[in-house]
Amino acid sequence: MPFQIEDKLVIGIASSALFDLAESHQVYLDKGQEEYRLYQEQHLDTILGKGVAFPFIKRFLNINKCFPRQSPVEVVLFSRNSPETGLRVLRSIAHYGLDISRAAFMTGKSPYPYLPAFNASLFLSANEEDVKSAIAVNYPAGLVLPSQIDDGDDDLELRVAFDFDGVLADDESEAVFKQGGLDQFHAHETLHMARPHSPGPLANMFQKLAMMQRLEERAQRRDPGYRRIVRIAIITARSAPAHERVVTTLKSWGVSADETFFLGGMDKSRVLGVFKPHIFFDDQLTHLRAGPGGTIPMVHVPFGVANRVAPPPPA
Numbered sequence: 137m138p139f140q141i142e143d144k145l146v147i148g149i150a151s152s153a154l155f156d157l158a159e160s161h162q163v164y165l166d167k168g169q170e171e172y173r174l175y176q177e178q179h180l181d182t183i184l185g186k187g188v189a190f191p192f193i194k195r196f197l198n199i200n201k202c203f204p205r206q207s208p209v210e211v212v213l214f215s216r217n218s219p220e221t222g223l224r225v226l227r228s229i230a231h232y233g234l235d236i237s238r239a240a241f242m243t244g245k246s247p248y249p250y251l252p253a254f255n256a257s258l259f260l261s262a263n264e265e266d267v268k269s270a271i272a273v274n275y276p277a278g279l280v281l282p283s284q285i286d287d288g289d290d291d292l293e294l295r296v297a298f299d300f301d302g303v304l305a306d307d308e309s310e311a312v313f314k315q316g317g318l319d320q321f322h323a324h325e326t327l328h329m330a331r332p333h334s335p336g337p338l339a340n341m342f343q344k345l346a347m348m349q350r351l352e353e354r355a356q357r358r359d360p361g362y363r364r365i366v367r368i369a370i371i372t373a374r375s376a377p378a379h380e381r382v383v384t385t386l387k388s389w390g391v392s393a394d395e396t397f398f399l400g401g402m403d404k405s406r407v408l409g410v411f412k413p414h415i416f417f418d419d420q421l422t423h424l425r426a427g428p429g430g431t432i433p434m435v436h437v438p439f440g441v442a443n444r445v446a447p448p449p450p451a
Contacts, residue, residue, distance in 0.1 A: 138206060138207040146209070147258045147341075148213075148251055149259075150261035151222070151225045156185035156186065160175065160179075173220065176223070188262075189415065195365070197211060197234060198365060199348055212236070213229070213239035214259065216243075218244075222239070246266045259276065260280055260435065263279075284430050294365055296367070296414065297370070297371050297408065297411060297416040300372040303336050303417050304336050304338055307419075307440025311440075322377055332389070342391065349366055352366060378398075408432050419436070
């Protein structure tokens with residue numbers, strides 16, 4: 137039986153993350169809503185170019201091709217467009233053969249309030265306001281940052297990489313580090329190494345991706361020739377002794393990553409350049425701007441203490 141929507145790993149994606157809408161958006165900025173509508177109607181059959189999240193979404197949907205009976209994943213289009221202006225997006229989706237059938241068109245409004253209705257474990261958008269608004273009400277969301285598109289057809293694997301604090305876990309330890317520095321952070325983590333972290337904004341997505349891993353493990357047991365397509369990595373600035381609490385947390389959730397890197401503050405781009413994820417989630421822009429040559433699709437999760445604006449100093 138196919139999975140019901142309540143059991144699937146659902147990703148909500150804005151057209152701004154899936155496709156390159158730079159030209160269309162410039163028309164909207166320069167000439168307004170009506171000219172934008174006319175422009176989209178005139179270019180209805182002009183296929184949109186691939187956006188930053190396109191390679192990730194294409195490979196994510198391939199999970200259903202490996203498990204057609206269960207169909208365990210789904211992508212839903214969330215759009216500020218009206219259905220009329222969004223028709224070009226839908227035709228582009230069909231052109232690329234993406235199995236996306238559900239959509240929410242909001243005619244100018246932000247779509248994030250409807251994430252729970254679709255059981256979405258992630259909302260990807262290039263609209264910073266929408267992403268921050270979603271995070272503010274504890275909905276899982278990420279801002280897609282500009283990067284080059286690398287969508288080689290010979291690369292069938294889906295590689296997803298996560299930072300830990302402020303992404304998979306809450307920002308409790310990050311707050312300790314911000315306030316007291318590295319020594320206090322290590323003392324805090326050593327004291328609490330047996331206590332799992334509370335989940336962060338993308339914990340549910342990670343746990344459901346781990347469910348995909350278990351489906352693949354069962355498929356491999358049935359057919360030793362089955363080639364697994366999902367690889368998950370955790371790439372964190374932590375190092376020993378703070379590594380133990382990461383392990384404790386993941387074990388308490390009943391999940392694990394294929395590859396885990398405790399970098400001790402080393403530049404994450406050194407590992408990202410080898411792992412080559414189709415998407416990397418981090419709560420700190422400084423880590424995301426250090427990507428190798430702008431070729432790694434980066435997503436900013438504006439959650440927690442790392443993203444709070446400090447109050448101005450007293451006059």
